[in-house]
Amino acid sequence: MIAAALDNTMLALADPTRRAILQRLASGETRVTDLAAPFAMSLNAVSKHIRILERAHLVRRRRAGREHLLSLDPKPLDEAAAWIEQQRQFWTARLDALERALAENDD
Numbered sequence: 001m002i003a004a005a006l007d008n009t010m011l012a013l014a015d016p017t018r019r020a021i022l023q024r025l026a027s028g029e030t031r032v033t034d035l036a037a038p039f040a041m042s043l044n045a046v047s048k049h050i051r052i053l054e055r056a057h058l059v060r061r062r063r064a065g066r067e068h069l070l071s072l073d074p075k076p077l078d079e080a081a082a083w084i085e086q087q088r089q090f091w092t093a094r095l096d097a098l099e100r101a102l103a104e105n106d107d
Contacts, residue, residue, distance in 0.1 A: 005056075005076065006080060006083055008056040008057075008076075009056045009058065009076045009079070009080045010080065011052065011056065012052050012053050012056035013080075015049065015052075017039065017041075018049050018053055021046075022059075022072060025071060025072035029069050029071040030069065030070055031067055031068065031069055031070075032046075032047070032050065032068040032070060057073055057075070058072065058073055058074075058076050059071070059072065059073065060072075
């Protein structure tokens, strides 16, 4: 994953409102106004969150007449999960090597 794309994904996921939006979109395509309804903020504020999600390519927008419909694109989440797994494997191996070295010194 390109660093800028990973940064955008992590930035998008850093906010609880944006995570809640993604959770709602996991159920399927939703109109922007329906998506914004449960949030205690203006439609304009929700739209700003949506723009951040769109910049991270986590959300796709489709227009049907005057309606704006949003859907989830999970690909950036999969890419971020793969990066996290690589980091986990790297650090697990490093810590295992350190543990072995420390055990050898104790003997």
